[in-house]
Structures are given as C-alpha cells and as structure tokens.
Amino acid sequence: MSPVLLEKDQFVHGIWAESARDLEWQPGRPLNIGWQCSDRLCRLGLGEKPALLWEDHQGNARRYTFDDLRVLTDTMAAFLRDEAGLHPGERICLFLDRVPELYFGFLAILKMGGIVQPLFSAFGDDSLWTRLDNAGTAAVITQRKHLGKVRRARERLPELRTVVVVDAGDLALGPGELALDLERRERVERFAGLATDPETPSVLHYTSGTTGQPKGAQHVHLSVLGQALTARRVLDLGPDDVYWCNADPGWVTGTSYGIIGPWANGVTQAVLDAGFQSDRWYAFLEKYRVTVWYSAPTAIRLLMRDGTELARRYDLSALRHLASVGEPLNPEAVIWSREAFGRPFHDTYWQTETGAIVIANLPGMEVKPGSMGKPFPGVTAAVLDARTGEPVTAPGRAGLLALRPDFPSLIRSYWRNPDAFAAKFRNGWYLTGDRASIDADGYFWFVGRDDDVINTGGHLVGPFEIESAMLEHPAVAESAAVAKPDAVNMEVVKAFVVLKPGHAPNDDLELEIMNTLRRRLSPLAMPQEIAFVPSLPKTRSGKIMRRVLRAQEWGEPVGDLSTMMEE
Amino acid sequence: MNELQKLVRDYVVREYLEEGDTREIGLDTPLISGGIVDSFSMVSLKRFLEKKCALQIPDAEATPAAFDSVRTIVELVDRLGGKGPVG
Numbered sequence: 103m104s105p106v107l108l109e110k111d112q113f114v115h116g117i118w119a120e121s122a123r124d125l126e127w128q129p130g131r132p133l134n135i136g137w138q139c140s141d142r143l144c145r146l147g148l149g150e151k152p153a154l155l156w157e158d159h160q161g162n163a164r165r166y167t168f169d170d171l172r173v174l175t176d177t178m179a180a181f182l183r184d185e186a187g188l189h190p191g192e193r194i195c196l197f198l199d200r201v202p203e204l205y206f207g208f209l210a211i212l213k214m215g216g217i218v219q220p221l222f223s224a225f226g227d228d229s230l231w232t233r234l235d236n237a238g239t240a241a242v243i244t245q246r247k248h249l250g251k252v253r254r255a256r257e258r259l260p261e262l263r264t265v266v267v268v269d270a271g272d273l274a275l276g277p278g279e280l281a282l283d284l285e286r287r288e289r290v291e292r293f294a295g296l297a298t299d300p301e302t303p304s305v306l307h308y309t310s311g312t313t314g315q316p317k318g319a320q321h322v323h324l325s326v327l328g329q330a331l332t333a334r335r336v337l338d339l340g341p342d343d344v345y346w347c348n349a350d351p352g353w354v355t356g357t358s359y360g361i362i363g364p365w366a367n368g369v370t371q372a373v374l375d376a377g378f379q380s381d382r383w384y385a386f387l388e389k390y391r392v393t394v395w396y397s398a399p400t401a402i403r404l405l406m407r408d409g410t411e412l413a414r415r416y417d418l419s420a421l422r423h424l425a426s427v428g429e430p431l432n433p434e435a436v437i438w439s440r441e442a443f444g445r446p447f448h449d450t451y452w453q454t455e456t457g458a459i460v461i462a463n464l465p466g467m468e469v470k471p472g473s474m475g476k477p478f479p480g481v482t483a484a485v486l487d488a489r490t491g492e493p494v495t496a497p498g499r500a501g502l503l504a505l506r507p508d509f510p511s512l513i514r515s516y517w518r519n520p521d522a523f524a525a526k527f528r529n530g531w532y533l534t535g536d537r538a539s540i541d542a543d544g545y546f547w548f549v550g551r552d553d554d555v556i557n558t559g560g561h562l563v564g565p566f567e568i569e570s571a572m573l574e575h576p577a578v579a580e581s582a583a584v585a586k587p588d589a590v591n592m593e594v595v596k597a598f599v600v601l602k603p604g605h606a607p608n609d610d611l612e613l614e615i616m617n618t619l620r621r622r623l624s625p626l627a628m629p630q631e632i633a634f635v636p637s638l639p640k641t642r643s644g645k646i647m648r649r650v651l652r653a654q655e656w657g658e659p660v661g662d663l664s665t666m667m668e669e
Numbered sequence: 670m671n672e673l674q675k676l677v678r679d680y681v682v683r684e685y686l687e688e689g690d691t692r693e694i695g696l697d698t699p700l701i702s703g704g705i706v707d708s709f710s711m712v713s714l715k716r717f718l719e720k721k722c723a724l725q726i727p728d729a730e731a732t733p734a735a736f737d738s739v740r741t742i743v744e745l746v747d748r749l750g751g752k753g754p755v756g
Contacts, residue, residue, distance in 0.1 A: 159703045199704065224707065247689040378733055379702040404708070407732065559709070590708075609720045616713045617684055625709035 104514050105527045106507045113327070117480035118510055121331035125366065132297035133323045135304055136179070136213035138330075139365035140172040141295075152370045155344070155390055156202050159376035164202060168368065171206070174284060176293035178203075178210035181282055182241070186264045190215025190296050192240040193306060196351070197221050197230070197248055200375035203268040203284055204351055207243050208361050212304055212323070215296030219306045219318075222352030223248055228571055228622040231255040232315050233308045234262060237517060243282075245269045300324035306517055307354045309454040310564030311535075312553040318517030319454045325358075326366050328458035328511030332478060333363030336450055337394055338423045338465040345371045346387065347396040353561060354454040355427055358511075359396055363458075380408040384416040391420040398428040400559040402435045402447060403590045413442040423465060425450055428560020429592045430548040433471035449474055451546070453534060454562075455526070457511030461546050474538065474546040482506035484531065485540055488552075491529045494540075500549045503538040504531035554648045556585040558593050563627050565648060568595060571622045575615055577605040582638050584652040586631060597629035598638060598651055607634035641665045670696060670739070673722070673746065676754045678739045680717055685710060696740040701733040711736050718742065722751030 110129045113122045126142065127133050143149070149169035157163045166174070182188045194216045198204040204220075211218045219237050221230065223244075230251055234242070241264040244252050249267060253276075256262045263278055270281035298304075304323045308316040333339045337359065345364050349355035364371045372390040376382060378401065387395065405413070424439060424447045431449040439447045451461040451474040461483055463475035477483040484493040485501040494501045505512075512532065515523045526533050537549040556563045568583035579602040586596035599615070601607065612632045620628040639650040642665055653660040670678065678694050685706050692698065692705075700706045706714060715731050718724070726749060735745045 159699060245689075247687040247691075250688040375704070377699075377701045377704045377706075378708060379699075379737065380734070382702050400708075404733065408734075594709075609716070613713060613716050613720065616716065620710060620713060625707050628709060628713065630709070630712045 105524060105532070106512050106514055108324075108508060108510065112508070112510075117331070118327050121327040125326065125330060127300075127327075133300040133326065134212060134295055134298045135323050135326045135362055135366070136175060136209040136211075137295050138326055139209055139362060140168060140175050143168045143365075143368045144172050146368070148368045151368065153365060154202065154205060155370065155372040157372075157374055157376075157386065158201075159382075166202065171209070171365070173289050173291060174206045175209040175213055176295075177287055177290040178206050178282070178284060179213040179293045179295065180290040181287070182210060182216065182266075183214045186241055186266060186280055188214070188216060188241055188264065191217065191303070193217045193219045193237040195219040195221055195234060195237070195239045195242040197223055197225075197242050197244040197252060198268070199223050199245065199247075200350060200373055201245065201268065203243070203245075203282075205361060205373070206284065208351065208357065209365075212298075213293060213295035215298055215302070217303045217306050218357075220351050220357055221308070222350060222624065224626075225251075225352075225624045226620065226622045227251055227254055229567070229624050229627070231258060232567070233318070234259055236308075236315065237306055237318055240264065241266060243268065246271070246273055249273075298323050301514070303514075305357055307357070307454050310555055310562045310567065311522075312555055312564065313566055314522075314564075315567060316564060317519055317522055319354075319513045320515050320517050321457050321511070321513055325457045325511035326362055328509055329358045329363040330366035332459040332462075333359060333367055333369070336448075336459050336462045336464060336478065337363070337396055337425055339364055339367055339369045339394055341368065343369050343393045344390055344420070345369050345394045345396070346374070346390070346392045347371065348398060348401055349396070349427075354457070355396075355398075355560075358458055378404060380405050380412055384413060384418065387418055387421065388416040393420050394423045394425075395421060396425045396427065397447070398560045399426055399431045399435060400428065400591050402426060402431070402439065405442070406435065406438050407590075410438070410442040418443060421445070424448065425462075427452065427459075429557050430472070430474070436469060436471035446471070451475070451548070453536075455513045455532075456505065456509075456534075457513060458509075460505055460509070470543075470545050472547070473541075474548055476544055476546065481509050483546065485538055485546075486528070486531060486533075491531075497542040498539050500537050500539045502552055503534045503536045503546070504528070505534065506530070507532045554584065554652070556583070556593050556595055558585075558588075558595060558626055559591040561626050563595060567623060568597065568619065568627050568629070571619055571627075572597060572599065572615065574622070575618055577601050577611060578615070580638055580646075582646045582648050582651055583629065584648050584655060586655045588630070594630040595627060596631045596633065596655060598633050598635050600635060600637060640667045642667045671743075673751075673754055674739050674743050676721065677718070677742050680714070681705065681739070684713070694739065697738050699737055700739075701737045706736065708733060714742075718746055718751070721754045722746050724749050724751040
C-alpha cells in the first residue's frame, strides 16, 4: 500500500479543489496531462495562441500555437502507438536536446498512455544504460547525434525494442530503428487519447541517493493539479505572460514547470536550445519580451559575474516576476537581482519526488533573502527532531525537513523499488532528505543535505554511481566522492582516489579519470578535483566514511570518530 | 589555424563532440553557447590547457565567454603567457 494519503474530499473542497475546477476535472473522471495541456485549451478557444516560441543556438526560430501542439502531439501519439507498436504503461524515453520534438513527445507519450522517461541528453553510456535497464524501457526517442550512445546501450537491453530518430534524414537505420520527421509527416487531426485514471503513472524521473543506483521517481497524472496551481500561485503565471524556464526537461523542473505547469494554464512559453552565455540569455529575454523567468542559482551567479552593466544594455522591461529553484538562493543573488532587474528572485523549494513546489516565496510576500519561504497552502511542512521524529517547535533549531504526504503531486513510489520509498517515511511524514530550520515568522531556512548526495548546480549526484564508475578505471583501487564547496554551483564533486600498486599520481592520470567519468556518467558527475591519497578513512567494518572527507572540505568538525578504523 | 589552435580544436572534437554530431569545428564555432562544451566540462578543458601549455588559468578567467571558441581560448592562453603546446 502506498504511504501517500489522498482523500477524494480534498479535490472537492479546499485548495486542490480550486485546481480541479480550473482544469475542469472532477474526482472519478479520467485525467490525462497530454490532453489537459493541448486539446482542452483549444476547446477553450486558445487554439491560435502561441504555445511555444523556440530558438536554437544558431538563431533558428519556430513558433507553434496550441492548435499546433494539439495536432503535432496527436500525430506523434498515433505514430508511437500504430507504427512503433508501443502500448499503454510502457516506458518511453526521451533522449533529446531541447528540440521541439522533446516537448511534443512528452505530451504525445502521455496521450497514448505511455510513461515518459525523460533523460538528460548529456548522460554518458553508463548513466543512460543504468536508467533504461532499471525502467525496462521499451523505446527511446532520440536524435542522430545521440544515436551512438543509444545503440551501444541497446546491445545490453533486451526489453528495448524500438529506437525513434527525429532527424534521421538520409541516415541508414538498423532493425528496430524508425525515422520520425514530424514536420513533414501527414498530420493526424484527432487521436483518441487514452482516458487515463488520475493515478495512472505519467512520468519517471531518475534521482540519485547516497546508496545504490538512481531510483525512478514515479509520478501520476493527478500531479497536474499541483503543477498547474503552483505555476499560477507561485510563478504568478497568467494569460498574458511569456514565460521562460531555463531547466532542461531531462530534470523534473524542466517537465513540471517547463511543460506541464505553464501549458496546463495555456501560457506561452519561450525555449532556448543553447548553452549558457550571459549576453545570449539577455538577448533572448529581450527578444521574446519574457515576463516571468524561472531560473536557478547557478545561472544567476554566472550572470552576477558579468555584472549589472551587461544586464542594463538590454531592454528587460517586460520582466515582472523572477523565481529560482535547484539549490538555496544566496542573499547576495537576491540583492543583486534587485539591482540588475529591479526585482528580486523568489526562491522556491521542491524536489523530484514532490513533483511540484512545496515551499516558496510567494508573489507579494516579503522576501527574506536566503530563505526558502513558507509552505505552499495545501502543503504541511515541518522540521523534525532527528532523534524523536517529532516536529521541532523552537524557532531556528535545525532538523529534518518533512512533509505530510497528502498533496497530489507527490510520487507514488520508486520504480520497482517500493521499499526504498517506504523508507522515506517516519511517523506519517515524508522525509525530504534535507535539513532546515523555521524562524519565528514561519520562514523556512535550508541547512544542508541529510545524506551524502551532492547538489551540484541544482542537480543531485549520487556518490555511489561515481565511485562505481571510478573503480572501472584500471589505475583506481578505491575511491570516495564527496561534495566540495563552490562559488557558482554551490557544490561540486571532489574525488579521493587510492591508486593500485604500479600507478603514480600525475596530471595525465587526473585528466584521464575526469574525462572517463564525464563520458561514462555525465559532465555533472565528473569530479572537478581529484585528490590522490594513500588511504581512505573507513569504519572498522570497512565502510568508507565520506562524512569525514566532506567535513574536511567544508572546514567543519568531523564528528564522532569512535567507529573509525585506525591505520 | 596555428599549432595550438589545431591542438585545442582536435581535443574538443575528440572529447566533447557527440559522435553523431556532424558539425565542423572552426575557429569561431560557439562551444559553450553551441552546447558542445558545458560549464562543468570546462574544468577538464581548463586542466588540458594548463597541462599542455604549462600555465595556470585563474578561475576568474575561466569564464563561458573566454571558453566559447577555439579562437577565444587560444587568445586567453596567449594573454596568460602559455608556452603551448608542450609535452
């Protein structure tokens, strides 16, 4: 039985009922995110309104209305069901850069009843294979530049039947590989989408923990109630907005608030498929007259480096609301944004598992720079005493940040791993894995992680995955990966490596290990620094004590060392 | 392209360009804004330059703008007095 506790009454009365009414949904009726984000809006007369303003790094631009969105997602859904032979409930991976097909594919998969598995296209061979293997993925939708990685993974994935290439052109495709040229394909005007139950699995996002390989966070269609409402109430999205969310849909922000939240509200969104450059970003904000911008502290700190003067060279007068997510927003960034844009970034807090924002600085609320804000109405949050598991009442005292599991967007389980999900609960509270405190005014303040997971640039990276990949290197005997403080990314990965006999530390080896990790896992998981050490601190039972290494990096006390093995 | 520019170009193609990416990398091809090298991978590129050109690149100089093309990277190395390529 799922530890998530929802009552039907919740969607008849109270805050979630408001969202249900807005989405024209009633308990007991089917609910499908794909339909909500396209067909429903066309029925409301928004068919000619721009849904997606897309641009790539070369300046190529495309514009799609909500009616385009409806027809193109119907066309893609029909292709997936009728030509690719995919069935409801099967996992279908999107392994794409931020091309339009990524956004259409997301809704198309949901319309035909599939489970979307979006993966960051910079993932290397091992990261890709691990996630496809765990999900038992039936199909991958990709583009030719990533096809090599998908083909190599498929050699070891018997359940992966089909690979769809959206830009195949004249490329010779092999068995089980299909080309989909969406722009040239005959359009399907009406696809009979699956009338999914609200509890039908919708999206599978992989997230890292301290132990084991990443887990698939299993969302359901009902999550749209949370995503749509918070998009309006927290991000302040309204009918006249042009909205830009920087996040890649390989991560949960890029789907909950880069696809579902804005489009469920019929909001026009702009997408830039390009890497970071301050001037390019400002030019994009100016060109599309972006009004609401959802960004991340890492990006904001990179913009800060280039100064307010650069920001002032662009006409950013359309901007009216700024919000941030991914890691705590430092006070300096809030203050800087007031100088650069005339308004503060509003920090928001949530995670892959919560599916939607749970704690936030709401529009109009006094922003305390550095604070996470207050719980979103309808979400009950507390800080628990680690020993007793009871809520802490003393202001300012740090503890485990926990949530009552009674809001619609919380995941229902980890894919094929319900025990790991059950372990996230204590005394009827869902434990976020973060530590926080609450001040006398009810504002929440982030303290840090309660485990060894590394939050780099707003993305969680698990030490186990890095250490496992590192051990594959012929020179590495043992390793430990920990978080190291970083001025831009908050944390970056630092690896401690013990070499096998016959290998000596040198610059070539350091670079080789870094590049190996980047290719096998991802740029995020690549250690930004490697320390070659003669041994690693361990418990008497032989377990590596990452917390000792981490404490050294952060200049913190190392804590109880009574279980440490003596050299 | 001079010797150092070729060295950087070849390294970028070998290490960062996806195998199915058919883009030609020229002197001014945008590497960061073009999505070929991301801000995390800049660290390994920085290490490569430091090793090959026998110099230290201060973190403040290792910006997305400075690493955005083969030309700007080599200009940075020259400005910092890099010897490159060595070894």
